[in-house]
Structure formats: structure tokens, C-alpha cells
Amino acid sequence: MEALIVRGVTKQYANHTALDNVDLTVPEKSIYGLLGPNGAGKTTLIRIINQIINADSGSITLFGQPLTGDHVGVIGYLPEERGLYKKMKVGDQLIYFARLKGLSRSEAIKKIRVWVDKFEIKDWLNKKVEDLSKGMAQKVQFVSTVMHEPRLIILDEPFSGFDPVNAQLITQEILELKQKGSTIIFSTHRMETVEDLCDDIALINKSKKILEGTKKHVKDQYKSNTFLVEHRGAFSLNGGTYELLNQNIIEDGFLKSTIKMNGTGSPNDLIGKLIQVTKVSSFQEKIPSMSEIFISLVKGESHE
Amino acid sequence: MNKIWLIIQREFLSRVQKKSFLIATILIPLIFPAIIGILVYVSKESKKGATKETIQYIDESKLFIPDTSKYVFRSIDGSLDDAKIAFSKSENFGLLYIPNYQLSKPEGITLYTKVNPSLDDVGNIEKLLASQIKEMKMQKLNIDQKLLDSLKTSVSINTVKLSEGGQEKSSNSGILFGIGMAGGILMYMFIFIYGAQIMQGIIEEKSSKVVEVIVSSVKPFQLMMGKIIGLASVGLLQFFIWIVLMTTLTFGVLGYFGIDPPQQQAMQQMGSEVAAQQAAGNSQIVATINEARNLPWGYFLGCFLFYFLGGYLIYGALFAAVGSAVDSPAEAQQFMFPITIPLLISYMSLFMFILQDPHGTVSIWLSIIPFTSPIAMMGRIGFEVPFWQLALSMILLIGGFLLTTWAAGRIYRVGILMHGTKVSFKVMAKWFMQRG
Structure with a gap:
């Protein structure tokens, strides 16, 4: 089943279109990366899913049901512009947020206790947020997002402003939450986290979705059938199916060649060809990084 | 609705539990009466402790000015210019010059002081002179004080509101x-x-x-x-x-x-x-x-x-x-x-x-x-x-x-x-x- 289906969502402001007929399909129990440059419309889309603002048109389906106000407790949301009440005690604050999500007081206390033990922040419960360090406050903020065990967790730029230790901690938690059955959507600029974490991605640029799919599918779509070969003994390939793009000496008679395969051959055919002309020591298909795909797509769009 | 109630609760408690709320709530009803009390007390004390100010006067019309609770009046002779010089060296509060004037139209009365006199001071002296001149006029017209007093009638109105039912309410x-x-x-x-x-x-x-x-x-x-x-x-x-x-x-x-x-x-x-x-x-x-x-x-x-x-x-x-x-x-x-x-x-x-x-x-x-x-x-x-x-x-x-x-x-x-x-x-x- 799909955790979230967005169909034809459009949001128009007085002088610009924030979202133009956007479709998304987020599979359940996946980590879904929502990518796009600043101002592309990611935050607007996330706010619409959170029912903070309404779309002008389009539909949103959450776990098979049309999105309604009752779904607030099903979603955990960490906005990009996030914070806590500075003058409120950590414990009171967590209870307050949990109750706003629809938990009873006793349920809230029970669930908070689990997280507090896990993050070892029990001693902070009676402290005011203004007395915490920034890193501590970040942990509390994360707990407030996930403590009510939401089935869908939406994190907008979760790593911005987090120190590396907390970022690491949160990465672990995200993976653990996924294993427990939550679906996680996050928007980010950090392509390395996309490579590490995401199962699926969507790219939004200039209010339109321009790419969506599993990470592997997207990469397959954008790979250029180019292979990197390390070998001993120079060779040359002249035209036809295989094209030698370059060949460099690396060390002790080892060379590195980049070969482009035209047409529909399989890598095995290329290996078969290579072992006739040289001694292969390593063979690897050149797969584009998410960052390369992102930049080429966004740049390509803006050149149009 | 339930959520509004949670928000109301938080807003209410987060403010009521503050020390500043407690202090303001208990102190303000006490502070205002206390401030008024202190002001009344201070003004009373300062009146008690004040020394009388001396005002010298040159009177070409031979008016007698009696001392009051605030001022002592000393009549001096000589020219105004001499008196001005003497005054600037003295510690007196003021120098009052009363020229020879028509009873019906007293003009040219001047008060010289070293600091700006308060409106209160000027008003008091004006009132004082007015009452002295009035007395002189009365003497001239042969009106005696008793006759005048008998003319005075004090009127005080009781206000009573008559409601539609005819009930009187003061x-x-x-x-x-x-x-x-x-x-x-x-x-x-x-x-x-x-x-x-x-x-x-x-x-x-x-x-x-x-x-x-x-x-x-x-x-x-x-x-x-x-x-x-x-x-x-x-x-x-x-x-x-x-x-x-x-x-x-x-x-x-x-x-x-x-x-x-x-x-x-x-x-x-x-x-x-x-x-x-x-x-x-x-x-x-x-x-x-x-x-x-x-x-x-x-x-x-x-x-x-x-x-x-x-x-x-x-x-x-x-x-x-x-x-x-x-x-x-x-x-x-x-x-x-x-x-x-x-x-x-x-x-x-x-x-x-x-x-x-x-x-x-x-x-x-x-x-x-x-x-x-x-x-x-x-x-x-x-x-x-x-x-x-x-x-x-x-x-x-x-x-x-x-x-x-x-x-x-x-x-x-x-x-x-x-x-x-x-x-x-x-x-x-x-x-x-x-x-x-």
C-alpha cells in the first residue's frame, strides 16, 4: 500500500505558482527524499500535507483515506523553521505537544518516558528549554516529532542546524523508525544523505515535479553506459559498439580507461572483448551520483 | 474544541504561575493607596516645615499688607532702584513694587524675584492684594464687614433623581x-x-x-x-x-x-x-x-x-x-x-x-x-x-x-x-x- 498519494496538487499565490499540478506516490515503510532547489515548492507541499495551508486543487490520500483533520495524530512533522517554547519546562512541553497530537496525558507520559530513557535526557525534564544547550534542544525537538509514534514522519531539512553527533543520532533513529514500520519523507539539500538513506526520491523544480522513482530506477535512467576499467597493458578500441573515451596511466604499468558502450550490449560482452586485448584488474560501471543528476536536471531546466 | 482548551490551559497556566503575575496582582491594589498616602503625607509635612519667605515692598499708595502663613511682608522706603540693588544682595524671596494707583484700576504692580516664582506664589500675592484693596474700597464706600457678611448666603443643592416610578433617589x-x-x-x-x-x-x-x-x-x-x-x-x-x-x-x-x-x-x-x-x-x-x-x-x-x-x-x-x-x-x-x-x-x-x-x-x-x-x-x-x-x-x-x-x-x-x-x-x- 502507498503511504501517501498526491494527485494534481496546485497552489497559486497572487504573483506566482508555488505548486503546479504535482503528483507524488510515497510507498509505505520507505524513506522518501523530496529534493529540489530553494523556492521550488517543497515546503509548500509539505505544509499542504500537514494541512497548515490548503491546496487550490488536487487530492491527497493518506494510507488509503482522503486526508482529513483526524490525520494530525498520524503525522509527525519537523518543520525547517523549528523551535520550542523557551520558558517552558521540557517535560511540560513534550506533554503539551503530545496532547495536541491527540494523546491523553497518561499516554503521553508513558511514551515520553521511553524516548527520554533512550536519549538519556531524563535529567532535563524539569529544565526550561532556555537553559539547555542547542544540541540538547535539538534532541528534545526530535523527540517531540516522533514520540506519538506517527505512521508518517515528515522532516523538512532535518539536518540543517544539527551538529554532526546529533545528525548521526537522527540518521540512526530514522533507519530504526523505518524498520518499525514508519514511512519517512524528508526534504533536503544534502545529497550524501540522500545516497545513504533514501529508497525513493522525487525532484521538484520550479513548482513542478520533474523526476520520481526508486533511487536505483532513477540512477539507471540517468546512467550513460560508461564503464571504468583498470588494466595492465594499453589497448585501443576503434568505433563501433565500444568507444574509448580516455586512457590514463595510474601506476606501475596499470592504466585506467573510460569506455562508453553504444547500443544495447551487456557489460559481459564488454568484459569478453576486453580480456582479449588486455589484462583486466577491475571493472566497474560508472553510476551517476544523486548530486550529479540533481545538478544536471536543475541546470538543464534553467537553461530552457 | 478539545485542542483550543489545551491551548487556553497552557496560556493561562504559563502566565498565572509566573512570579511577576503574583506580585502585580497582590501589590497593585496596595501600591496605589500607598502612593496616594505618601504624597498626602509628604505635602503635609513640607507645609509644616516650610520657613516663611520674606517679601519687601515699596508702596507708594500706602497699602498695608498683613503677613500670611507663607510670607512675611516688610515695607521699605526709598526709591525702587535703590531697593533693587539692596534686594539683589539680600536673602529675601521677593521685592514687590506697588506704584501710586487708582483704586478702580490698580496697574503697574510688579514682583521682582531671583528665581521664577510659581504660579501659586503669584496667585497668592494677587489674592492678598485684591482683598486689601477691596477692604480699602469698602472703607471708602462706608460698607462695614458685618453688613457684607449678612449679605452672604451659602447655597448647597441636594440632587435628587426622580425615577419613573416616582421613587426618590438621592x-x-x-x-x-x-x-x-x-x-x-x-x-x-x-x-x-x-x-x-x-x-x-x-x-x-x-x-x-x-x-x-x-x-x-x-x-x-x-x-x-x-x-x-x-x-x-x-x-x-x-x-x-x-x-x-x-x-x-x-x-x-x-x-x-x-x-x-x-x-x-x-x-x-x-x-x-x-x-x-x-x-x-x-x-x-x-x-x-x-x-x-x-x-x-x-x-x-x-x-x-x-x-x-x-x-x-x-x-x-x-x-x-x-x-x-x-x-x-x-x-x-x-x-x-x-x-x-x-x-x-x-x-x-x-x-x-x-x-x-x-x-x-x-x-x-x-x-x-x-x-x-x-x-x-x-x-x-x-x-x-x-x-x-x-x-x-x-x-x-x-x-x-x-x-x-x-x-x-x-x-x-x-x-x-x-x-x-x-x-x-x-x-x-x-x-x-x-x-x-
Whole structure:
């Protein structure tokens, strides 16, 4: 089943279109990366899913049901512009947020206790947020997002402003939450986290979705059938199916060649060809990084 | 609804549990009487301790000026120029020059001083001279003081209000004036203080960036209303504590003076004439207190609560809209100004029109227009406001706050999500028009 289906969502402001007929399909129990440059419309889309603002048109389906106000407790949301009440005690604050999500007081206390033990922040419960360090406050903020065990967790730029230790901690938690059955959507600029974490991605640029799919599918779509070969003994390939793009000496008679395969051959055919002309020591298909795909797509769009 | 209740609870508790709330609530009813007491005490003491000032005078008309409690007058001879030189070297307070003048038209009287004399000083000396000249005139016209005294008649009007049923009610416009003034000022303070707190609270939520976390769980309008209602309940609680404290205090003080034996003894020791005067004064006070007891306090209180809630909701919504639009209190200043204008107008009109003439056209309209009615109606409330005016004013007030709350809600829902935008009234209007 799909955790979230967005169909034809459009949001128009007085002088610009924030979202133009956007479709998304987020599979359940996946980590879904929502990518796009600043101002592309990611935050607007996330706010619409959170029912903070309404779309002008389009539909949103959450776990098979049309999105309604009752779904607030099903979603955990960490906005990009996030914070806590500075003058409120950590414990009171967590209870307050949990109750706003629809938990009873006793349920809230029970669930908070689990997280507090896990993050070892029990001693902070009676402290005011203004007395915490920034890193501590970040942990509390994360707990407030996930403590009510939401089935869908939406994190907008979760790593911005987090120190590396907390970022690491949160990465672990995200993976653990996924294993427990939550679906996680996050928007980010950090392509390395996309490579590490995401199962699926969507790219939004200039209010339109321009790419969506599993990470592997997207990469397959954008790979250029180019292979990197390390070998001993120079060779040359002249035209036809295989094209030698370059060949460099690396060390002790080892060379590195980049070969482009035209047409529909399989890598095995290329290996078969290579072992006739040289001694292969390593063979690897050149797969584009998410960052390369992102930049080429966004740049390509803006050149149009 | 349940979530609004959670927000109200948080707003209420987070403020009531503050030490500053406790201090303000308990101290303010004590501070005002204490300040007035201290001022009265200090002015009395300073009068007692003051030494008499000496004023020299050159009188070419041979007027005699008697000493008063504040001044000693010394007549000197010689020319004015000599006297001026002597005066500048002396430690005297002033030099008064009275030229030879026509009794009917005293002109050219001059007071020389080293420092600017207060209006009080000048007035006192003018009064003194006037009474001396009057005496001289009387002598000339052969009028003697006794004849004059016998002409004097003291008139004091008892005001009695005749209600439609023909019942007589003695009315004391002094008390009603006091009630109107106190009610109006209190209303102004409450609306201002609590309205500004709404704004502060919203700016705080926005600048600490907690607001988007919250509006993912509740509707922005719920958050705004929760805050407004939560603060209103803090205001009401504070008001009730003040009423209870002040009533207890007033009755305590009255009770204390009522059975205070040393004062009665002191009265017996005083001359009989003085004692009689004192007794008359006391009976006046007792009558005033009795009249005050008979006033419809419940009606006043009910009206105050209604207009406090109505006025607070109207202005609270506007303050909320401003708070949502800005990122810092400093930015809020420019938007505060247009909101405070109607408040200031009604506050000033309270003294200029409403208390002077509670049934004048200006007073009536100010007490009906929703933005000015809370303060204006408080000023008029003691003076028998016709039912239709009260009803119209209340209906318009309810309509007024529904309208401002709706409009503020539309600005608020957009404003709270905006960070770092340069806001103007035009931008706010755009937010207002924007679809959900």
C-alpha cells in the first residue's frame, strides 16, 4: 500500500505558482527524499500535507483515506523553521505537544518516558528549554516529532542546524523508525544523505515535479553506459559498439580507461572483448551520483 | 474544541504561575493607596516645615499688607532702584513694587524675584492684594464687614433623581464621576496591557519558531483564539483578585477609622466649634458612604466585565494580527500606532467630553461605536444610560469583535508562517485576501 498519494496538487499565490499540478506516490515503510532547489515548492507541499495551508486543487490520500483533520495524530512533522517554547519546562512541553497530537496525558507520559530513557535526557525534564544547550534542544525537538509514534514522519531539512553527533543520532533513529514500520519523507539539500538513506526520491523544480522513482530506477535512467576499467597493458578500441573515451596511466604499468558502450550490449560482452586485448584488474560501471543528476536536471531546466 | 482548551490551559497556566503575575496582582491594589498616602503625607509635612519667605515692598499708595502663613511682608522706603540693588544682595524671596494707583484700576504692580516664582506664589500675592484693596474700597464706600457678611448666603443643592416610578433617589454626581473615571481608566489599562500581551506572546512563538510545530497539530485560528481566550481569563482572574482585595481593604480601613478611639478623644479636646465642624464633615462622609452603598454595583460590575471582554476581544484580535505579521517587538511599533489611536481618543474624550457631559452627542456616539465604546461607556455608566443606547452599543461591540477576529484570523494564518519578509499594510491586505 502507498503511504501517501498526491494527485494534481496546485497552489497559486497572487504573483506566482508555488505548486503546479504535482503528483507524488510515497510507498509505505520507505524513506522518501523530496529534493529540489530553494523556492521550488517543497515546503509548500509539505505544509499542504500537514494541512497548515490548503491546496487550490488536487487530492491527497493518506494510507488509503482522503486526508482529513483526524490525520494530525498520524503525522509527525519537523518543520525547517523549528523551535520550542523557551520558558517552558521540557517535560511540560513534550506533554503539551503530545496532547495536541491527540494523546491523553497518561499516554503521553508513558511514551515520553521511553524516548527520554533512550536519549538519556531524563535529567532535563524539569529544565526550561532556555537553559539547555542547542544540541540538547535539538534532541528534545526530535523527540517531540516522533514520540506519538506517527505512521508518517515528515522532516523538512532535518539536518540543517544539527551538529554532526546529533545528525548521526537522527540518521540512526530514522533507519530504526523505518524498520518499525514508519514511512519517512524528508526534504533536503544534502545529497550524501540522500545516497545513504533514501529508497525513493522525487525532484521538484520550479513548482513542478520533474523526476520520481526508486533511487536505483532513477540512477539507471540517468546512467550513460560508461564503464571504468583498470588494466595492465594499453589497448585501443576503434568505433563501433565500444568507444574509448580516455586512457590514463595510474601506476606501475596499470592504466585506467573510460569506455562508453553504444547500443544495447551487456557489460559481459564488454568484459569478453576486453580480456582479449588486455589484462583486466577491475571493472566497474560508472553510476551517476544523486548530486550529479540533481545538478544536471536543475541546470538543464534553467537553461530552457 | 478539545485542542483550543489545551491551548487556553497552557496560556493561562504559563502566565498565572509566573512570579511577576503574583506580585502585580497582590501589590497593585496596595501600591496605589500607598502612593496616594505618601504624597498626602509628604505635602503635609513640607507645609509644616516650610520657613516663611520674606517679601519687601515699596508702596507708594500706602497699602498695608498683613503677613500670611507663607510670607512675611516688610515695607521699605526709598526709591525702587535703590531697593533693587539692596534686594539683589539680600536673602529675601521677593521685592514687590506697588506704584501710586487708582483704586478702580490698580496697574503697574510688579514682583521682582531671583528665581521664577510659581504660579501659586503669584496667585497668592494677587489674592492678598485684591482683598486689601477691596477692604480699602469698602472703607471708602462706608460698607462695614458685618453688613457684607449678612449679605452672604451659602447655597448647597441636594440632587435628587426622580425615577419613573416616582421613587426618590438621592444621587451624588461626585461618586458617579469617580466611578466613571475609575472604570474608564481601568478599562483602558486592561485593554492595553492584555492586548499587548497577546501580541508579545505571538511574537515570541514566531521568533522561537515553535509556531509551525503547533499549527501542524491545530488550526492557526484555534491557536490564535486559544491565546486570546487564555489571556482574557488571566485578566479576569487578576481583576477579581483586585476587586476582592480592594473591597476587603476599603472595608478594613473604614472599620478601623469608624471605631478608632484616639480620634474621638482628640475631637473632644478640640474647641467646640471645631468639633462641630468636624462632626458635620463626618456626617457628610457617612452620607456619601451610604449613597455609595445604594448604587447598583452589580450592574456596574456586569457592564465592566462585558465591555472588558468585548473591548479586549476587538483590540486583542488586532494586536494578534500585528504580532503575527512581524518578527520582533521593534517592528511592531509602526503597526501599533493606528491601533492605539481609537484607544487614545476614547481615553482623552473620557476627560474632555464624557465625564463633563455624559449625555452629550459626542459622549453618546463614542459610547456606541465599537472601538471607543468600552472606555466611553464606562465613563457614562453611572449616569443612567438609556436602555436603547446600552443595547445598541453592546450589539455593535459583539459584531465588532466578530468582525475584527475574523479579519485578524485571515492575516494571522499567513503571517505566522512568514519569516524575514518586509511587512507593510499593503502586504497585510494581500495576506487577508489570500485563499486558504
